[in-house]
Amino acid sequence: MKKNLLYILLLSFCNVSAQQHYIAPTDSLVIKKLSQWQDWKFGLLMHWGTYSQWGVVESWSICPEDEGWTQRDSTHGKTYNEYKKNYEALQTTFNPQNFDPAKWAAAAKDAGMKYVVFTTKHHDGFCMFDTKETDYKITSPKTPFSTNPKNNIAKEVFDAFRKQGIATGAYFSKPDWHTQNYWWPYFPPKDRNVNYDPKKYPLRWNAFKDFTYNQIKELMSEYGKMDILWLDGGWVRPKNTIDTAVEWQRTITYEQDVDMAKIAAIARRYQPGLLVVDRSVGNEYENYVTPEQQLPSTLLPYPWETCMTMAGSWSYVPHDKYKSTNELVHTLVKIVGTGGNLLLNVGPDANGEWDTAAYTRLKEIGEWMKINGEAIYNTRPASIPIYDHSYYTISKNKSAAYILTLLKEQDHYFTNGALFQVEDLYGGKFNHIQILGTNIKLPVKKYRATNGLPMLEISFPNDNGIRNLKHAVVFKLIK
Structure with missing residues (x-):
């Protein structure tokens, strides 16, 4: 070295x-x-x-x-x-x-x-x-x-x-x-x-x-x-x-x-x-x-x-x-x-x-x-790894998938009512999202972008109580 x-x-x-x-x-x-x-x-x-x-x-x-x-x-x-x-x-x-x-x-x-x-x-x-x-x-x-x-x-x-x-x-x-x-x-x-x-x-x-x-x-x-x-x-x-x-x-x-x-x-x-x-x-x-x-x-x-x-x-x-x-x-x-x-x-x-x-x-x-x-552990990457500062992994048994979204140093939470959109790499197989580190499960809205890509929209409710998220937030996709 x-x-x-x-x-x-x-x-x-x-x-x-x-x-x-x-x-x-x-x-x-x-x-x-x-x-x-x-x-x-x-x-x-x-x-x-x-x-x-x-x-x-x-x-x-x-x-x-x-x-x-x-x-x-x-x-x-x-x-x-x-x-x-x-x-x-x-x-x-x-x-x-x-x-x-x-x-x-x-x-x-x-x-x-x-x-x-x-x-x-x-x-x-x-x-x-x-x-x-x-x-x-x-x-x-x-x-x-x-x-x-x-x-x-x-x-x-x-x-x-x-x-x-x-x-x-x-x-x-x-x-x-x-x-x-x-x-x-x-x-x-x-x-x-x-x-x-x-x-x-x-x-x-x-x-x-x-x-x-x-x-x-x-x-x-x-x-x-x-x-x-x-x-x-x-x-x-x-x-x-x-x-x-x-x-x-x-x-x-x-x-x-x-x-x-x-x-x-x-x-x-x-x-x-x-x-x-x-x-x-x-x-x-x-x-x-x-x-x-x-x-x-x-x-x-x-x-x-x-x-x-x-x-x-x-x-x-x-x-x-x-x-x-x-x-x-x-x-x-x-x-x-x-x-x-x-x-x-x-x-x-x-x-x-x-x-x-x-x-x-x-x-x-x-x-x-x-x-x-x-x-992180026991996962493999999705076929398309990067989308708008987000990285995708899936568990080896394919029971859960994850979207890892990078946060800036000063970012610690998502604001009330925020919308978060990512590409759906998993063909609509997952219907709910949990934010790791919280007990919050969010519904998934599925739609297609103007370029035809299947997308997921995550909506954060008011008073969502999500705080102290550091470095990267992880969305767990659940069937």
């Missing part, structure tokens, strides 16, 4: 490719899990590592690819090599004494989140789990937090969220800019890619493949039940897996095949039905597609999830600006109304704390979800 316009544009091209190349799973257990995942709708993503001590973008400041967005601060090193050395030395000072994953899990549950994806390792290679493959990890004696009883951070996070009934996913970076078998010190790194030709040095590349395979095996076999393996770093792939016309292809320097068939097989040996998300690659190991910081305007023909920051950055940045609760609820409604899930990111700080704004936003989202969640 990073803040870079070019990258986002490239990723959007890549998601187009994913649409063209999406391959639906055939494993019955994976198909079942994917359907469950589509019911969950709302999850938590966390980017956390040693970089939180400097409050800089995760990993990318050590990548020599683009000076415009790396946030490289000369106070941390006057040259690239000095900066990278000091960055990697953050391992020796990382000591998040306030780390309390139970507090995070409780906040996520209260907000209505159903799954979590945690960064076990980002591109910089620092492992937030007790891997046996490297000493660049949270449990190393070099890391002060290693003496803490909760030193195996990923395990503590997964255990805490499972206790709250929240499904778990492991974010794992395929590229690793710390291991000498990806960025070989013999050559200087030029960009995000492996800095040698794997075909010329197959023994070194095979050592990297084994390293990657063994770390994923550890995560899948030693950290309890896992629902999702969320693989980032889509440039690590066989070059022939994407149409050469796609812009992303130009950023892939060498063939970087890590043998996803072998990785998926070992992962599912320990975790039957596991969703594997080899994001942005567009093959049978990308069980759902993950547009980044984007809101599709129409229904997409494959399972998808928008990953998005609650604040401005993926990782912790001091004084970051958090999106309002109104904007976040609107984002959730728009995504669910167009068939996707929202994976919302929070970045803990160096002490293992969330910003108070994150807790506030989740609490307020949870208040809305407790009233309106039935229009």
Whole structure:
């Protein structure tokens, strides 16, 4: 993850490719899990590592690819090599004494989140789990937090969220800019890619493949039940897996095949039905597609999830600006109304704390979800998703349908005698409307607009008593 316009544009091209190349799973257990995942709708993503001590973008400041967005601060090193050395030395000072994953899990549950994806390792290679493959990890004696009883951070996070009934996913970076078998010190790194030709040095590349395979095996076999393996770093792939016309292809320097068939097989040996998300690659190991910081305007023909920051950055940045609760609820409604899930990111700080704004936003989202969640969970979108700031969902058993209408920040109720008109997408099957959060049931007037569209007219009686409707109002259509 990073803040870079070019990258986002490239990723959007890549998601187009994913649409063209999406391959639906055939494993019955994976198909079942994917359907469950589509019911969950709302999850938590966390980017956390040693970089939180400097409050800089995760990993990318050590990548020599683009000076415009790396946030490289000369106070941390006057040259690239000095900066990278000091960055990697953050391992020796990382000591998040306030780390309390139970507090995070409780906040996520209260907000209505159903799954979590945690960064076990980002591109910089620092492992937030007790891997046996490297000493660049949270449990190393070099890391002060290693003496803490909760030193195996990923395990503590997964255990805490499972206790709250929240499904778990492991974010794992395929590229690793710390291991000498990806960025070989013999050559200087030029960009995000492996800095040698794997075909010329197959023994070194095979050592990297084994390293990657063994770390994923550890995560899948030693950290309890896992629902999702969320693989980032889509440039690590066989070059022939994407149409050469796609812009992303130009950023892939060498063939970087890590043998996803072998990785998926070992992962599912320990975790039957596991969703594997080899994001942005567009093959049978990308069980759902993950547009980044984007809101599709129409229904997409494959399972998808928008990953998005609650604040401005993926990782912790001091004084970051958090999106309002109104904007976040609107984002959730728009995504669910167009068939996707929202994976919302929070970045803990160096002490293992969330910003108070994150807790506030989740609490307020949870208040809305407790009233309106039935229009979110276990639903599917209507065939025409958007009409005049309204989004349509229908329960899986088709017993109820919902119209979710966005309200502005200052709107909290509908005035007496107001009329509300929406398109009837359900062919007149429903005869009454209930406003969720109230006991009020309203009759439905059906008519056709001048353009021939079937319409529903909702009339609000005088003294309707409807107050305190925030962010989005949900009309439940009842047969």
